[in-house]
Amino acid sequence: MQAAATPPAPLPEGSRHAGGERAPLARDVAGFLSFPRYDAVPGTPPQVPGASPAQPLTFTRLPGACRTKSGNYGNFTSVSHVDAQGCEERCRVDPACVAFEFGEGMCEVHHFGTVRTDPSKHARACWFKDTINQSHFKPMAPxxxxxxxxxxxxxxxxxxxxxxxxxxxxxxxxxxxxxxxxxxxxxxxxxxxxxxxxxxxxxxxxAYPSLFCFMAMRSTGKDLALGRHQFQEKSGVFGCNDYTVFSDKPVSLGPNALATVLTHFSAQTGVQGALTATWVNTNAFNEAWSVIMQDARPWHSDWIVKVDPDTVFFPMRLKIRLHGLQHKIGAAHASGGVYFRNCMAPGLQLFGSLEIVSHRALGALKGRGTRCDGADNFRMGEDMWLQRCLDNVGAVGIEESELLRDGYCPVAGPKACEFGAVAFHPFKTVQQWQACHVAGSQAPAQPFVSVNLQ
Structure with missing residues (x-):
C-alpha cells in the first residue's frame, strides 16, 4: 500500500502578498473568509495585469481550504496518491478547474463557482489559477x-x-x-x-450521506443476543457513521457499548394485527426520540435511522440507495424534510422495523409542539404515531417499498433474503438473523460469457 503524501505546511492566516501589504479579508454570508486573488506566498511573482496568454499558468497559494460557492462540500473531485505538484498538474489539464487544495494525503480539484477559503482547515493549503486560458488546456485521460x-x-x-x-x-x-x-x-x-x-x-x-442509527432492545433474551451479535460483527446499526442503543436496563453489548436506559421501555402491551409492529410502544419511543434530539451527533448527520433488533439491516446499502434517490428527495427535503414509507398498505405505511428520517424532518419533529398530541396515542404503536406526526409537521413521506422486506407488511408478504433490499424483518434468533445476513449479502452472479480466442 502506498503511503500518503506529506501535505505542505499551512500558511498563517492573512499572509502577505508580493507587494508586502497585508491582504484585506472579507467575510461572506456563509461565514467563510474570502481572500483576494493576489494574496500570494511571499516571494511569489505577482500576476502582471495584461500578461500574455502564452505565459504559463500561475497559481496563488492561500491559507485554509478552497470551497466553491455551491456549498460546504463544493463541486470538486478528489485524487489520492499525488503530491501538491501533481495536484497542480491535475488542475492545469482540467479546463473546468479554477482552484485546488492539498492536504492530509488528498488532492481536491475544484470546478466552477467562486473560490473561498475556510481557515478551520489547518492541515490544507489552497491554490487558484491567476490566468485561465482555455487554449492551454488538454483533456485529462480517463x-x-x-x-x-x-x-x-x-x-x-x-x-x-x-x-x-x-x-x-x-x-x-x-x-x-x-x-x-x-x-x-x-x-x-x-x-x-x-x-x-x-x-x-x-x-x-x-458525497454519500451520513447515518445516525439507533436501536431499542430488551436487556434479556433474544433481543440481547441479537444486539451483542450485531455489535461483535459491526453490522446493523453498528455499521453506521454513529449510533446509540436503548434498553430497559444499562446492559453491556461489548467493550465501550452500554445501552441507554429508557424508563418507559418495560411498560409495553402486545397488540394484534398490523396496526403496529407487535407492540404498543409510543411512550417508550417518544422518550427515545427525545433523547436523540438532545444528542449532538444526529444533528451532524444527514439521516436518522431507527432499526429493530430483529431487522437484518445493511447500512452501506442504504447510503448507496439514498445517494441514488436524490432526484426523488430533492425539492421535498427543502420543505419539512422527508421520511420513507416502506409498506404500501392502507393506514400504516411506515413500518417500525426500519424508520428513515431526514435531518430536516428531525428538526420539524422537535418543533412539533402539540401537533402530534392525540387521545388515541396510548393505543397505537410508535410507527403509526411517528408517521402521523411527521405528516402533521410537514415532512413528506416518499414511497419506496423496496427498501424493506417485512413479513408483517400485508401487501408485500414474506420475501426471501435476497440481494437488493436495505433491510429484512423479522428474524428473531441469532441463527436466523445471520443466515439472512449472509444470503442478503450475496450479489447476483454475473452470467458466464465465452470468448473465442481464435
Whole structure:
C-alpha cells in the first residue's frame, strides 16, 4: 500500500502578498473568509495585469481550504496518491478547474463557482489559477475503474456490477459489495489496519450521506443476543457513521457499548394485527426520540435511522440507495424534510422495523409542539404515531417499498433474503438473523460469457 503524501505546511492566516501589504479579508454570508486573488506566498511573482496568454499558468497559494460557492462540500473531485505538484498538474489539464487544495494525503480539484477559503482547515493549503486560458488546456485521460483488489481511490469507480469504492485508510480504497468498519481478518496480518469503510463517490458526484442509527432492545433474551451479535460483527446499526442503543436496563453489548436506559421501555402491551409492529410502544419511543434530539451527533448527520433488533439491516446499502434517490428527495427535503414509507398498505405505511428520517424532518419533529398530541396515542404503536406526526409537521413521506422486506407488511408478504433490499424483518434468533445476513449479502452472479480466442 502506498503511503500518503506529506501535505505542505499551512500558511498563517492573512499572509502577505508580493507587494508586502497585508491582504484585506472579507467575510461572506456563509461565514467563510474570502481572500483576494493576489494574496500570494511571499516571494511569489505577482500576476502582471495584461500578461500574455502564452505565459504559463500561475497559481496563488492561500491559507485554509478552497470551497466553491455551491456549498460546504463544493463541486470538486478528489485524487489520492499525488503530491501538491501533481495536484497542480491535475488542475492545469482540467479546463473546468479554477482552484485546488492539498492536504492530509488528498488532492481536491475544484470546478466552477467562486473560490473561498475556510481557515478551520489547518492541515490544507489552497491554490487558484491567476490566468485561465482555455487554449492551454488538454483533456485529462480517463482513469480506469478498479477491479477486485485494485486501488479505486483515484478513479472512484468499479468494473464489477454491484461493487462500490470503499476506503480503508486515507489514500487507499478498493471495490467491494459491502464493507464493515473495523479490522477485516481476511486481510494479510501486515495490512490489518481498521477499515473506515467510507464510500467514495464517483468523480463529480456529491458525497454519500451520513447515518445516525439507533436501536431499542430488551436487556434479556433474544433481543440481547441479537444486539451483542450485531455489535461483535459491526453490522446493523453498528455499521453506521454513529449510533446509540436503548434498553430497559444499562446492559453491556461489548467493550465501550452500554445501552441507554429508557424508563418507559418495560411498560409495553402486545397488540394484534398490523396496526403496529407487535407492540404498543409510543411512550417508550417518544422518550427515545427525545433523547436523540438532545444528542449532538444526529444533528451532524444527514439521516436518522431507527432499526429493530430483529431487522437484518445493511447500512452501506442504504447510503448507496439514498445517494441514488436524490432526484426523488430533492425539492421535498427543502420543505419539512422527508421520511420513507416502506409498506404500501392502507393506514400504516411506515413500518417500525426500519424508520428513515431526514435531518430536516428531525428538526420539524422537535418543533412539533402539540401537533402530534392525540387521545388515541396510548393505543397505537410508535410507527403509526411517528408517521402521523411527521405528516402533521410537514415532512413528506416518499414511497419506496423496496427498501424493506417485512413479513408483517400485508401487501408485500414474506420475501426471501435476497440481494437488493436495505433491510429484512423479522428474524428473531441469532441463527436466523445471520443466515439472512449472509444470503442478503450475496450479489447476483454475473452470467458466464465465452470468448473465442481464435
Amino acid at each position: 482513469l480506469e475503474c478498479g477491479g477486485l483488489g485494485d486501488d479505486c481511490s483515484s478513479s472512484r469507480c468499479c468494473k464489477q456490477p454491484h461493487h462500490h469504492c470503499f476506503s480503508k485508510v486515507p489514500g487507499w480504497a478498493t471495490c467491494l459489495v459491502d464493507c464493515a468498519p473495523g479490522v477485516h481478518m481476511m486481510d494479510p496480518p501486515e495490512y490489518r489496519e481498521p477499515w473506515s469503510c467510507e464510500l467514495l463517490p464517483k468523480l463529480g458526484e456529491p
